[in-house]
Amino acid sequence: MAHIENISEFEGESVTLQGWLHNRRSSGKLHFLTLRDGTGFIQAVMSKTAVGDQTFLQVKHLGQETALTLDGVVRADTRAPGGYELDATGISVVGETHEYPVTPKEHGVDFLLDHRHLWVRAERQHAVLRVRHSVVNAVRDYLNTEGFILADTPVFTPAACEGTTTLFPVPYFDLGTAYLTQSGQLYNEANAMALGRVYCFGPTFRAEKSKTRRHLTEFWMVEPEMAYGTLDDVIALAEGLISSVVGRVLEERGRELDVLERDRGPLAGVVAPFPRMTYDEAVDILREAGRPIAYGDDFGGTDETILAKRFDRPVAIHRYPAAAKAFYMQPDPERPELSLSVDILAPEGYGEIVGGGQRLDDLALLEQRIAEHDLPKDAFEWYLDLRRYGNVPHAGFGMGIERVVAWICGLDHVRETIPFPRMLYRLTP
RNA sequence: UCCUCAGUAGCUCAAUUGGCAGAGCAUCCGGCUGUUAACCGGAGGGUUGCUGGUUCGAGUCCAGCCUGAGGAGCCA
Numbered sequence: 001m002a003h004i005e006n007i008s009e010f011e012g013e014s015v016t017l018q019g020w021l022h023n024r025r026s027s028g029k030l031h032f033l034t035l036r037d038g039t040g041f042i043q044a045v046m047s048k049t050a051v052g053d054q055t056f057l058q059v060k061h062l063g064q065e066t067a068l069t070l071d072g073v074v075r076a077d078t079r080a081p082g083g084y085e086l087d088a089t090g091i092s093v094v095g096e097t098h099e100y101p102v103t104p105k106e107h108g109v110d111f112l113l114d115h116r117h118l119w120v121r122a123e124r125q126h127a128v129l130r131v132r133h134s135v136v137n138a139v140r141d142y143l144n145t146e147g148f149i150l151a152d153t154p155v156f157t158p159a160a161c162e163g164t165t166t167l168f169p170v171p172y173f174d175l176g177t178a179y180l181t182q183s184g185q186l187y188n189e190a191n192a193m194a195l196g197r198v199y200c201f202g203p204t205f206r207a208e209k210s211k212t213r214r215h216l217t218e219f220w221m222v223e224p225e226m227a228y229g230t231l232d233d234v235i236a237l238a239e240g241l242i243s244s245v246v247g248r249v250l251e252e253r254g255r256e257l258d259v260l261e262r263d264r265g266p267l268a269g270v271v272a273p274f275p276r277m278t279y280d281e282a283v284d285i286l287r288e289a290g291r292p293i294a295y296g297d298d299f300g301g302t303d304e305t306i307l308a309k310r311f312d313r314p315v316a317i318h319r320y321p322a323a324a325k326a327f328y329m330q331p332d333p334e335r336p337e338l339s340l341s342v343d344i345l346a347p348e349g350y351g352e353i354v355g356g357g358q359r360l361d362d363l364a365l366l367e368q369r370i371a372e373h374d375l376p377k378d379a380f381e382w383y384l385d386l387r388r389y390g391n392v393p394h395a396g397f398g399m400g401i402e403r404v405v406a407w408i409c410g411l412d413h414v415r416e417t418i419p420f421p422r423m424l425y426r427l428t429p
Numbered sequence: 430u431c432c433u434c435a436g437u438a439g440c441u442c443a444a445u446u447g448g449c450a451g452a453g454c455a456u457c458c459g460g461c462u463g464u465u466a467a468c469c470g471g472a473g474g475g476u477u478g479c480u481g482g483u484u485c486g487a488g489u490c491c492a493g494c495c496u497g498a499g500g501a502g503c504c505a
Binding site: 023025026027028029030031032034043045047048049063064079080081098099100101102103104105106107108109110111113166182183204206208209210211212213214215216219220221298300301343351352353354355398399400401402403404414425426 | 430436439440441442453454455456460461462463464465466467468496497498499500501502503504505
């Protein structure tokens with residue numbers, strides 16, 4: 001079976017393509033039909049003499065997104081965007097369509113999001129989702145090759161992983177309220193003590209009332225965790241992972257990047273090692289740039305953009321003040337007020353794509369931090385067991401897939417990087 | 430939660446000082462043998478987000494509300 005993706009293998013041959021009519025341009029005796037089949041887009045040329053008057057007239061009245069199978073001969077043509085065209089010899093209409101809403105002209109964001117179930121058929125959206133597929137595959141391949149075991153963590157959780165972030169409550173039979181996971185990390189730590197190097201990869205839910213181009217309420221996150229791992233191990237792993245993912249997209253999604261008109265230059269330079277700076281150094285840079293930042297504050301979106309724009313590849317910022325990070329971060333032994341944490345900021349203003357660090361492994365200090373954060377100690381007893389039995393240094397991070405895809409594709413909003421985005425004011429379709 | 434902006438034909442948008450509701454695309458009809466968001470000619474298509482107010486007259490001015498977008502905070 002021929003697909004548009006590998007149509008070059010069929011040059012000179014008769015093929016049948018199963019797909020949908022993406023667009024039609026007609027003259028008196030020629031139809032130019034753009035067909036899409038899920039793997040790509042191709043133009044078919046249908047002449048009146050080749051198919052006869054009756055078929056030619058029928059095709060003239062087919063609407064956009066009509067489902068059809070098209071028979072024809074594959075021909076190389078320099079005028080065609082993909083390098084190949086189809087000389088149509090026959091057509092069979094599978095599903096008629098009239099007045100398809102998402103026309104080839106411009107549309108507003110609200111209209112497009114209301115029609116997301118149809119918008120995903122558009123050429124740009126098709127390209128983004130194929131890039132996402134490659135990103136996800138590259139992540140899994142890299143971690144698998146590095147000896148990580150996939151050990152997925154639960155979506156229903158009994159309490160907050162990090163006390164601060166807002167959670168989505170769900171009624172859970174007779175056991176009261178469960179919450180949708182906001183991170184698999186705590187369970188990852190348990191799995192790492194069993195399997196050594198592990199990762200979880202699944203949806204994550206944040207009920208924050210964030211309404212920006214970088215936020216979804218439901219997003220996908222990959223979280224590797226390493227027993228006997230350190231902060232340096234985390235930074236090295238993240239560098240390897242990110243550069244591997246970018247390399248894979250450049251290798252296998254060139255056509256999609258062309259459709260998105262993505263400049264390859266900034267992506268080609270994304271190779272390890274990445275520049276690194278401490279939180280202290282970052283604060284100095286921001287103050288020199290005139291930002292009124294108080295020492296100890298976390299960085300805002302504008303701050304992140306200023307820092308990231310100084311480099312041609314992602315930058316790792318490490319050793320944040322402990323107060324600015326979650327309760328489970330290991331203190332820096334040389335300066336206990338700092339944490340062995342790291343954020344990696346994507347270039348070109350795309351912000352934080354990775355956050356992680358070395359986990360707090362001192363039982364007494366962990367108990368103290370849980371108390372300081374007013375977290376229910378009972379709910380964390382199992383987590384404290386990890387420090388009681390076979391306790392070792394360990395480290396890990398989380399990487400947000402949608403932000404990575406948005407950056408690689410050069411999009412201005414993460415909502416286009418997932419088939420059906422979930423946002424503060426949008427739950428449908 | 431706060432700040433800013435927007436809502437007129439299926440879609441994207443115009444409408445001058447408050448004075449007849451418009452265009453392109455889409456749809457329908459016709460034309461064209463190399464189009465790339467094709468083009469050319471014709472036709473149909475309106476509760477101007479909602480409620481109230483000012484006025485001889487409101488898409489336009491006033492008040493309230495609804496919906497959405499961008500940003501802040503927070504985060505991946």
